[in-house]
Amino acid sequence: MNGTPLWLIVPAAGQGRRMAADRPKQYLQLAGRPVLAQTLARLHATFPTARLLLCLDPRDAWFDPAWVPFADWRRVDGGVERAASVALALTAIAEEAADEDLVLVHDVVRPCVHGDDLTRLHAALVDEPMGALLAVPVADTMKRADAAGRVATTEPRDGLWHALTPQGFRYALLRRALDEAGRSSVAITDEASAVEALGLSPRLVAGRRDNLKITHPEDLGLAEQIHAAQILAAQHPASAGRVPDADHRNPGETRA
Numbered sequence: 001m002n003g004t005p006l007w008l009i010v011p012a013a014g015q016g017r018r019m020a021a022d023r024p025k026q027y028l029q030l031a032g033r034p035v036l037a038q039t040l041a042r043l044h045a046t047f048p049t050a051r052l053l054l055c056l057d058p059r060d061a062w063f064d065p066a067w068v069p070f071a072d073w074r075r076v077d078g079g080v081e082r083a084a085s086v087a088l089a090l091t092a093i094a095e096e097a098a099d100e101d102l103v104l105v106h107d108v109v110r111p112c113v114h115g116d117d118l119t120r121l122h123a124a125l126v127d128e129p130m131g132a133l134l135a136v137p138v139a140d141t142m143k144r145a146d147a148a149g150r151v152a153t154t155e156p157r158d159g160l161w162h163a164l165t166p167q168g169f170r171y172a173l174l175r176r177a178l179d180e181a182g183r184s185s186v187a188i189t190d191e192a193s194a195v196e197a198l199g200l201s202p203r204l205v206a207g208r209r210d211n212l213k214i215t216h217p218e219d220l221g222l223a224e225q226i227h228a229a230q231i232l233a234a235q236h237p238a239s240a241g242r243v244p245d246a247d248h249r250n251p252g253e254t255r256a
């Protein structure tokens, strides 16, 4: 892409309560290395000269700086929630970042993010003043539950997408969005929803379904299998199955 400076923010200050492991899930082993190390390696392979901000719990006793492959990186204290961790990272570079600099935010617990998706998202951001995020269309029938755990309604899934990461924005926009979100009582679970709260519409960039977020215990085994299949596909590109076309259409694109 053009020479716009690129910052990577990797929120990694979570406790992994739903995983309920003996350590935060970003430090569990995936293919012989901690999840955190695998995720940073994926980002570095595509963006070797980006500047990294790694949000860590100030009491974190697991982190090893040897896992960071970036030449230009720093550790930032995380906040009480994911959005607070990202906001603190933005504040940490307030004196250095220009308004138009690009910021990509990627969950440390998405180690299977594919280089092709990173490249396409980055390219999409050139002409997107409102930012963009990787996402996949919902493929299952969607049920809304009542208080008794029974089906209340079946929701139309047309136009519904799963939001993934990375999510990318210009520095000034993301800072304003998270500042405003911090002053309101609206729950913000991703960067895009903070930008949406300003009345803006980030672009959905169709990504791969295997960009799994390790959240629950069974996700670690799935991530292992995805990771192994991706490595195999990279070694034997001719025999690798292509991701179906439908998964890579962006909203508004029609089937050929």
Ligand SMILES: Nc1ccn([C@@H]2O[C@H](COP(=O)(O)OP(=O)(O)OP(=O)(O)O)[C@@H](O)[C@H]2O)c(=O)n1
Binding pocket: 010, 011, 012, 013, 014, 015, 016, 017, 018, 019, 025, 026, 055, 078, 079, 080, 081, 082, 083, 085, 086, 106, 107, 108, 109, 213, 214, 215
């Ligand atoms: N205060 C927080 C909370 C979460 N995260 C990060 O945000 C990402 C997505 O969060 P999630 O999957 O919810 O991770 P945890 O908060 O660790 O999980 P849980 O909610 O089960 O405790 C993770 O990379 C996590 O480390 C963060 O940087 N700061």
Ligand SMILES: C[C@](O)(CO)[C@H](O)COP(=O)(O)O
Binding pocket: 082, 107, 162, 163, 164, 165, 189, 190, 191, 213
């Ligand atoms: C940002 C995110 O990965 C988008 O899907 C997700 O919202 C983070 O998970 P959390 O459980 O809301 O922290």
